[in-house]
Amino acid sequence: SQQGEEDPQALSIQEGENATMNCSYKTSINNLQWYRQNSGRGLVHLILIRSNEREKHSGRLRVTLDTSKKSSSLLITASRAADTASYFCATDPRMDSSYKLIFGSGTRLLVRP
Amino acid sequence: EAQVTQNPRYLITVTGKKLTVTCSQNMNHEYMSWYRQDPGLGLRQIYYSMNVEVTDKGDVPEGYKVSRKEKRNFPLILESPSPNQTSLYFCASSYSAGQLNEQFFGPGTRLTVL
Numbered sequence: 462s463q464q465g466e467e468d469p470q471a472l473s474i475q476e477g478e479n480a481t482m483n484c485s486y487k488t489s490i491n492n493l494q495w496y497r498q499n500s501g502r503g504l505v506h507l508i509l510i511r512s513n514e515r516e517k518h519s520g521r522l523r524v525t526l527d528t529s530k531k532s533s534s535l536l537i538t539a540s541r542a543a544d545t546a547s548y549f550c551a552t553d554p555r556m557d558s559s560y561k562l563i564f565g566s567g568t569r570l571l572v573r574p
Numbered sequence: 575e576a577q578v579t580q581n582p583r584y585l586i587t588v589t590g591k592k593l594t595v596t597c598s599q600n601m602n603h604e605y606m607s608w609y610r611q612d613p614g615l616g617l618r619q620i621y622y623s624m625n626v627e628v629t630d631k632g633d634v635p636e637g638y639k640v641s642r643k644e645k646r647n648f649p650l651i652l653e654s655p656s657p658n659q660t661s662l663y664f665c666a667s668s669y670s671a672g673q674l675n676e677q678f679f680g681p682g683t684r685l686t687v688l
Contacts, residue, residue, distance in 0.1 A: 491674070503578075503664055503679035504617070549616060553674040560624055561632055562607065562674050566616035 467550060467568040475573050480537040482568040484550030493526055494551045495535050540572045576601045578680035580665050586686045587655055595650045595683050597665030605668045606648040608640065610661040623648055655687040
């Protein structure tokens with residue numbers, strides 16, 4: 462079963478607007494990561510937030526983590542057409558002694574010029 | 575240049591014909607992993623390796639084998655491919671197995687099993 466579920470599945474915005482994507486997960490985690498994927502290509506790491514952090518910034522990206530609600534959000538400010546991609550959250554659940562990384566099904570973002 | 579490479583990038587094969595997809599990283603990473611990506615399902619982890627000779631199952635290991643004889647290489651083996659293994663496959667690596675960190679992904683291998 463999917464640990465992380467992104468919401469919405471698809472998002473279409475105008476260039477310059479902000480884009481917000483949400484991720485929910487089921488079990489306790491060590492950290493949560495966000496990745497971007499351009500069509501059919503390998504994923505690129507965007508940002509990692511640890512379970513004891515609540516907010517993190519990187520350029521136009523802002524990530525929040527609410528461990529009590531088991532959710533995270535990714536905000537992209539002042540979006541550009543080049544931000545068009547799929548975005549995935551990934552968690553490493555604290556389960557037994559495994560080191561699995563579990564990805565959600567992703568949010569497809571379209572930024573219209 | 576730091577990178578993860580996969581070969582082949584595209585492969586069309588027939589049911590039952592054994593195949594190997596290679597993965598190599600030049601970053602001296604301990605952790606390596608294989609994922610498959612299918613429409614609507616995101617990425618699902620097949621196998622991972624925390625270091626040489628240490629491998630473990632991910633969420634969808636059935637029908638796959640892996641080996642980690644050298645730190646840089648982590649091949650994915652399909653002993654008897656079936657059509658339901660048609661998918662886009664990604665190899666990834668990261669520098670630490672103690673706590674999972676940034677994964678560096680290869681460019682992907684698109685496999686079609688007829």
